Amino acid sequence: MGTFKIEGGHQLKGEIQPQGAKNEALQILCAVLLTPEVVTINNIPDIIDVNKLISLLKNLGVKVKHLSSGSYSFQADDINLDYLKSANFKEEGRGLRGSIMIVGPLLARFGKGYIPKPGGDKIGRRRLDTHFEGFINLGAKFRYNPEEYFYGVEADKLKGTDMLLDEASVTGTANIVMAAVLAEGTTTIYNAACEPYLQQLCKMLNRMGAKISGVGSNLLTIEGVDVLGGTAHRMLPDMIEIGSWIGLAAMTKSELTIKNVSWDDLGQIPNVFAKLGITLERKGDDIYIPEHKDGYEIQNYIDGSILTIADAPWPGFTPDLLSIVLVVATQAKGEVLVHQKMFESRLFFVDKLIDMGAKIILCDPHRATVIGHDFKSQLKATTMVSPDIRAGISLLIAALSAKGTSTIHNIEQIDRGYEHIVERLKKIGAKIERLDGN
Missing domain, CATH: 3.65.10.10 (Enolpyruvate transferase domain)
Incomplete structure (x- = not known):
């Protein structure tokens, strides 16, 4: 079983090209x-x-x-x-x-x-x-x-x-x-x-x-x-990977450009991250994410009630990005309810984020409320096991933003969906190593 060793708390910078979908x-x-x-x-x-x-x-x-x-x-x-x-x-x-x-x-x-x-x-x-x-x-x-x-x-x-x-x-x-x-x-x-x-x-x-x-x-x-x-x-670029890199940029307060994203095929993805307070700029067919020095603030609904982000069939928000939304919200200013309608076990990885210091209330198998830290309290490094592809990348993003050195085991789950991830993250400044399992 392979392992990632991640030294968190570093800002990233540069360009990243999404893989095929x-x-x-x-x-x-x-x-x-x-x-x-x-x-x-x-x-x-x-x-x-x-x-x-x-x-x-x-x-x-x-x-x-x-x-x-x-x-x-x-x-x-x-x-x-x-x-x-x-x-x-x-x-x-x-x-x-x-x-x-x-x-x-x-x-x-x-x-x-x-x-x-x-x-x-x-x-x-x-x-x-x-x-x-x-x-x-x-x-x-x-x-x-x-x-x-x-x-x-x-x-x-x-x-x-x-x-x-x-x-x-x-x-x-x-x-x-x-x-x-x-x-x-x-x-x-x-x-x-x-x-x-x-x-x-x-x-x-x-x-x-x-x-x-x-x-x-x-x-x-x-x-x-x-x-x-x-x-x-x-094939189109992978919209789930694009959403993952948006979340990574926000959580690490990094200035990133995601290249050739096929904007017209992203549907609700840019809008949902904008509701979390993340600034996205369209530059041709690229997404430019500036450094969020002062963090990002979750929008409430017009009547002041808490924002709910839920998955739905296209053109609704894809369920594969709810794990990313959840981890990004842990450092936002404000609160959000994440409602995973489709799969009843997909939110169970939140216990690992709670171990890192995140404020998350798992309401039931389908819903979790996240109270953001507004970067006033940094997530803490820990040792984790990746349960599935999307939870795995979410935990990796959390580790890259956390204080200290984290390890993630069972990284084959991440490798199932993300191409040459160590090499690509290193190019934008991430401190990550792959340790071979015995």
């Missing part, structure tokens, strides 16, 4: 299974979760070529479906939640798709019903082996249909869209997710020959086609 990559990479032709993808982040998926695709028979940093070509013209029944696949697929999205493309193109119960962050229940109900609506037969936690869907030919999703699941929508593009007839998906990464997937599929309309809305219409062709695609 992790959550987009997991969808886009699965979509290469829909065609026997070459698909070239650029700006792929070099992180554990994405590399695991690329390895899984190789084992399935996809020809993968590393073209340059962040750029790969994929050709799925000789897929080994027998691999899906192997013990190796059951082990490999279980280690990555994004592996669920290979099922839709495999079902659409080959008439069968299997997956072991996927892993990922331990942040609460993350059910798969939306995915499989969508496949069943398209005409697939579902089966489940409870002894091995193994799911399967099969169909001779998928048939287009109308469906209303029980939740606006991003991965569920992506999986169903990838199945429907090769189905016979027209499919409409109401209450579809409309996140920028889902829009990216739909635009890429349309370049491959799919006929998807309503992209960017919660009503998608998909006219099935017989075959899809190759294409080239460039």
